[in-house]
Amino acid sequence: MVATQKAEEKTLKIADMAFGTNIKCKLVLAGAAVRKTNTNPPRPFLQATFTDGTDTITGMMWKWVPTDPAPELNLVYQIEANVGEYQGKKQLTLEAIDVDPAQDMSPFVARYDCDTVLLFGSIQQAIARMKNEGLQKLCSFIYNTYGNEIIEASSAANVHHVGRGGNLAHTYDVMQATIMLVDHYKSLGIELDKDLAVAGAILHDIGKIFSYKITGPVIEYTDEGQLFDHIIIGVDILERADVALGRKYYSQVELLKHI
Numbered sequence: 001m002v003a004t005q006k007a008e009e010k011t012l013k014i015a016d017m018a019f020g021t022n023i024k025c026k027l028v029l030a031g032a033a034v035r036k037t038n039t040n041p042p043r044p045f046l047q048a049t050f051t052d053g054t055d056t057i058t059g060m061m062w063k064w065v066p067t068d069p070a071p072e073l074n075l076v077y078q079i080e081a082n083v084g085e086y087q088g089k090k091q092l093t094l095e096a097i098d099v100d101p102a103q104d105m106s107p108f109v110a111r112y113d114c115d116t117v118l119l120f121g122s123i124q125q126a127i128a129r130m131k132n133e134g135l136q137k138l139c140s141f142i143y144n145t146y147g148n149e150i151i152e153a154s155s156a157a158n159v160h161h162v163g164r165g166g167n168l169a170h171t172y173d174v175m176q177a178t179i180m181l182v183d184h185y186k187s188l189g190i191e192l193d194k195d196l197a198v199a200g201a202i203l204h205d206i207g208k209i210f211s212y213k214i215t216g217p218v219i220e221y222t223d224e225g226q227l228f229d230h231i232i233i234g235v236d237i238l239e240r241a242d243v244a245l246g247r248k249y250y251s252q253v254e255l256l257k258h259i
Contacts, residue, residue, distance in 0.1 A: 011107040014055040017083045017090060024080050026100055027052055028108045028217050032070040037062075046070065048094070050079070053108040053163075053217040059092035074218050076100040076108070105216030112166035116151045119165070119172045123202055126175060132195040134249030138256070139199050141241045142206060149209040157212060157219045167208045175201040196252075200259035207234030 012025035031049035036042035046061040048071070059081060071077070078100050081092035124143060130136035143150065150168060155161035161170040178201040182194045210233050211225030224233060235257055242253045 014052050014057045034070050051217040053110050059094045061094035108216040110163035110217050112163040114165045114169040116165040119168050130195045134252035135195045135199040153209040154212045154219050
């Protein structure tokens with residue numbers, strides 16, 4: 001008897017799919033192509049790539065109607081399949097693939113594996129420790145104003161720190177590395193402006209909060225990100241903060257723009 005894994009109420013994560021089981025679940029279609037076998041005569045089959053927002057898996061439907069086009073990408077599908085193995089990796093043999101009428105993308109949001117609450121709080125603590133009033137006020141204003149966007153942002157579409165919280169994790173890593181470098185130079189008798197270095201680390205990728213948008217598992221450039229990229233957007237965010245604070249911190253703003 002073959003076991004069946006069902007995920008009717010929530011997404012069955014690809015990592016939890018067990019070899020040799022039949023599954024019924026919802027996944028997002030990330031890639032699809034109708035191909036032909038090497039048999040004589042050739043037979044059409046569907047080669048599909050599914051994602052749960054974290055992992056991807058290939059699915060093969062060997063009984064494909066020759067006149068049917070490949071299904072539409074970036075939609076939620078209800079699938080029935082057997083979990084097998086090909087070249088050491090999980091692979092699905094598809095029995096059914098149907099568009100899910102609800103199209104709820106929320107379970108499939110691309111997420112970076114990190115504790116966003118902890119990271120955001122740690123960065124806020126670093127801001128609170130700044131002795132330079134202007135740098136502290138500017139960083140604090142930006143993090144208080146754009147907190148939700150900062151927590152949600154990806155650091156890239158496909159290169160590094162991808163998914164919700166990715167840019168926050170990357171920013172935290174850069175901040176920690178910066179603190180270590182400043183402290184190292186201090187141990188050598190070289191004094192650097194720690195507040196400026198840390199503020200620069202915290203804000204160096206702030207423009208990415210408006211550079212990318214996440215739709216389920218799909219991360220892509222916004223129109224603003226495509227036109228200007230994150231550096232120009234980051235400078236604009238800094239200038240808006242400067243205006244909101246009464247343009248009292250001109251020298252700090254200019255140094256941060258440079259960084």
